[in-house]
Amino acid sequence: MQLEIRSVRKDDFPAWLKLWEGYNTFYGRSGETALPSEVTRMTWSRFFDAYEPVHALVAEEAGTLLGLVHFLYHRSTTDIAPICYLQDLFTAPEARGKGIGRALILGVYERARIAGAPEVYWLTHETNAVAMKLYNSVAEKPGFLVYSRTMSGQHGIPDSKP
Amino acid sequence: MQLEIRSVRKDDFPAWLKLWEGYNTFYGRSGETALPSEVTRMTWSRFFDAYEPVHALVAEEAGTLLGLVHFLYHRSTTDIAPICYLQDLFTAPEARGKGIGRALILGVYERARIAGAPEVYWLTHETNAVAMKLYNSVAEKPGFLVYSRTMSGQHGIPDSKP
Amino acid sequence: MQLEIRSVRKDDFPAWLKLWEGYNTFYGRSGETALPSEVTRMTWSRFFDAYEPVHALVAEEAGTLLGLVHFLYHRSTTDIAPICYLQDLFTAPEARGKGIGRALILGVYERARIAGAPEVYWLTHETNAVAMKLYNSVAEKPGFLVYSRTMSGQHGIPDSKP
Amino acid sequence: MQLEIRSVRKDDFPAWLKLWEGYNTFYGRSGETALPSEVTRMTWSRFFDAYEPVHALVAEEAGTLLGLVHFLYHRSTTDIAPICYLQDLFTAPEARGKGIGRALILGVYERARIAGAPEVYWLTHETNAVAMKLYNSVAEKPGFLVYSRTMSGQHGIPDSKP
Numbered sequence: 108m109q110l111e112i113r114s115v116r117k118d119d120f121p122a123w124l125k126l127w128e129g130y131n132t133f134y135g136r137s138g139e140t141a142l143p144s145e146v147t148r149m150t151w152s153r154f155f156d157a158y159e160p161v162h163a164l165v166a167e168e169a170g171t172l173l174g175l176v177h178f179l180y181h182r183s184t185t186d187i188a189p190i191c192y193l194q195d196l197f198t199a200p201e202a203r204g205k206g207i208g209r210a211l212i213l214g215v216y217e218r219a220r221i222a223g224a225p226e227v228y229w230l231t232h233e234t235n236a237v238a239m240k241l242y243n244s245v246a247e248k249p250g251f252l253v254y255s256r257t258m259s260g261q262h263g264i265p266d267s268k269p
Numbered sequence: 270m271q272l273e274i275r276s277v278r279k280d281d282f283p284a285w286l287k288l289w290e291g292y293n294t295f296y297g298r299s300g301e302t303a304l305p306s307e308v309t310r311m312t313w314s315r316f317f318d319a320y321e322p323v324h325a326l327v328a329e330e331a332g333t334l335l336g337l338v339h340f341l342y343h344r345s346t347t348d349i350a351p352i353c354y355l356q357d358l359f360t361a362p363e364a365r366g367k368g369i370g371r372a373l374i375l376g377v378y379e380r381a382r383i384a385g386a387p388e389v390y391w392l393t394h395e396t397n398a399v400a401m402k403l404y405n406s407v408a409e410k411p412g413f414l415v416y417s418r419t420m421s422g423q424h425g426i427p428d429s430k431p
Numbered sequence: 432m433q434l435e436i437r438s439v440r441k442d443d444f445p446a447w448l449k450l451w452e453g454y455n456t457f458y459g460r461s462g463e464t465a466l467p468s469e470v471t472r473m474t475w476s477r478f479f480d481a482y483e484p485v486h487a488l489v490a491e492e493a494g495t496l497l498g499l500v501h502f503l504y505h506r507s508t509t510d511i512a513p514i515c516y517l518q519d520l521f522t523a524p525e526a527r528g529k530g531i532g533r534a535l536i537l538g539v540y541e542r543a544r545i546a547g548a549p550e551v552y553w554l555t556h557e558t559n560a561v562a563m564k565l566y567n568s569v570a571e572k573p574g575f576l577v578y579s580r581t582m583s584g585q586h587g588i589p590d591s592k593p
Numbered sequence: 594m595q596l597e598i599r600s601v602r603k604d605d606f607p608a609w610l611k612l613w614e615g616y617n618t619f620y621g622r623s624g625e626t627a628l629p630s631e632v633t634r635m636t637w638s639r640f641f642d643a644y645e646p647v648h649a650l651v652a653e654e655a656g657t658l659l660g661l662v663h664f665l666y667h668r669s670t671t672d673i674a675p676i677c678y679l680q681d682l683f684t685a686p687e688a689r690g691k692g693i694g695r696a697l698i699l700g701v702y703e704r705a706r707i708a709g710a711p712e713v714y715w716l717t718h719e720t721n722a723v724a725m726k727l728y729n730s731v732a733e734k735p736g737f738l739v740y741s742r743t744m745s746g747q748h749g750i751p752d753s754k755p
Contacts, residue, residue, distance in 0.1 A: 150346045157708035158666045158675035180644045181343035184312045189644035222643035228417040246416040253413040254404045255390040258382045319546035320504045320513035342482045351482035384481035474670045505667035508636045544744045552741040570742040577737040578728045579714040582706045
């Protein structure tokens with residue numbers, strides 16, 4: 108069976124949602140800490156909004172969605188062109204070990220290269236050894252760590268402009 | 270003397286440039302690997318472009334700029350509101366140990382909170398022990414690492430749209 | 432009493448909504464053709480989203496909101512800096528003739544000038560003689576007309592990216 | 594010969610520039626009032642910037658570019674989805690009367706529809722009878738006029754953020 112990496116379509120919603128929920132559960136966003144459904148709805152709508160630089164690809168095989176990847180472009184102070192942040196990557200548990208994650212990453216590379224983005228980057232947890240085995244084969248690990256500070260009002264509608 | 274954290278102004282350019290070059294040199298972007306001047310010009314102009322979510326604060330004491338911080342807002346698939354990426358932080362070597370870096374980070378927090386951003390995050394190199402001592406006192410280190418892949422055409426004008 | 436022109440705040444929502452509904456009714460968007468409430472909610476949230484170049488000012492007198500103006504920045508192919516589109520202007524019927532509309536327009540001018548926008552523009556209907564009397568005193572009418580084509584799916588969530 | 598309406602490519606620059614200069618000359622932007630070359634360079638680079646919602650199509654016949662159209666998406670307070678502003682349209686003088694302008698407009702419609710934009714609009718001067726004959730056949734003229742106020746610093750780099 109042929110694996111196809113393609114842009115998400117509106118009629119993919121139910122199948123995409125199942126993958127998205129699997130991904131969120133992996134990161135502990137389920138049950139009481141689940142992502143609010145209005146965040147999911149907004150993110151989904153942004154994939155189809157010509158003004159938003161937020162994109163989704165899916166991996167389809169024989170009419171079934173087996174994986175997703177989300178990426179977005181944002182400014183960088185050290186580049187004229189925008190850089191590409193690959194934010195989410197997920198393969199359905201029953202479809203692992205078949206190269207779907209790699210194919211999704213390469214799909215982002217291809218689109219970022221066409222878009223002229225000088226860099227694609229993503230974050231992974233330092234304990235995620237399985238993922239890092241794949242990542243080490245397609246990218247560099249330049250030794251940068253994330254620091255983060257949560258502001259009050261997480262996931263919320265902002266209070267006012269800066 | 271009073272330290273003031275404020276938005277950059279157009280007439281700060283020469284003083285800001287000196288700090289920016291100091292910062293870039295620290296990251297190895299000097300001499301043959303210097304940031305192209307057109308990138309610096311574009312980044313500077315974006316601080317003053319009402320359409321670009323890219324911002325700069327400076328630390329001023331007695332009319333002298335002693336530090337800079339650059340931050341930008343970008344989309345996140347797990348939030349309705351944009352998140353805040355603190356991309357660059359630099360204190361003039363002669364002004365270190367006076368709390369300028371901390372004051373600049375807190376300045377970003379204040380603006381991000383007003384802007385309703387649920388999170389401020391940044392990256393630092395795992396070998397940057399001095400910086401991490403400060404960062405550990407103002408933020409979390411949730412254990413995420415960066416993976417990155419450079420596309421051809423770094424710093425360049427993109428080739429076409431995705 | 433002092434008239435103040437200021438950025439909208441989150442606790443202005445009920446008073447802003449009343450003005451917004453008055454404005455929409457004036458343009459025939461009421462009853463069966465009313466603006467969907469989810470559009471109003473999204474527009475409101477964009478005023479407070481640091482990533483969106485969409486802004487609102489209100490005119491306040493003695494604690495009461497008497498008028499609103501909405502403006503946004505967008506690209507132009509003939510300018511480096513973004514230009515400013517003043518999309519909506521409304522004064523409460525009971526507060527007309529006091530210069531509120533003019534004060535709101537001047538408030539946009541002030542912010543656009545600070546933002547470096549080379550131009551503020553807006554549209555008005557050719558039959559709106561009352562408004563044009565005001566507009567003729569604060570702006571040029573360079574002789575341009577609007578052509579427009581409604582696509583299917585008005586007000587809707589887009590179907591896919593271009 | 595087959596007319597093709599397609600996205601602009603980087604190697605179109607010389608041929609696009611000739612059309613763009615023809616268009617600007619038509620609007621009086623030539624000689625002493627010519628558009629600064631840095632504006633042209635920036636606009637050209639935005640067509641290829643994945644972060645900028647600014648797009649260009651060209652009409653090609655037998656390897657020659659005969660027309661251009663530029664369009665961009667921007668927010669609207671009365672829509673969730675962005676609307677599409679068709680800013681520039683130009684057909685080479687020697688190629689007029691062959692339906693190229695119409696084909697370029699329909700090309701924008703097609704892309705805007707796919708992008709889910711609820712509306713495509715543009716401006717034309719009230720004296721441009723030739724253009725209006727075409728526009729009347731593909732769009733509505735809802736009776737809106739432009740008011741405009743030039744701020745100091747036209748075409749310039751902005752002074753600061755709002």
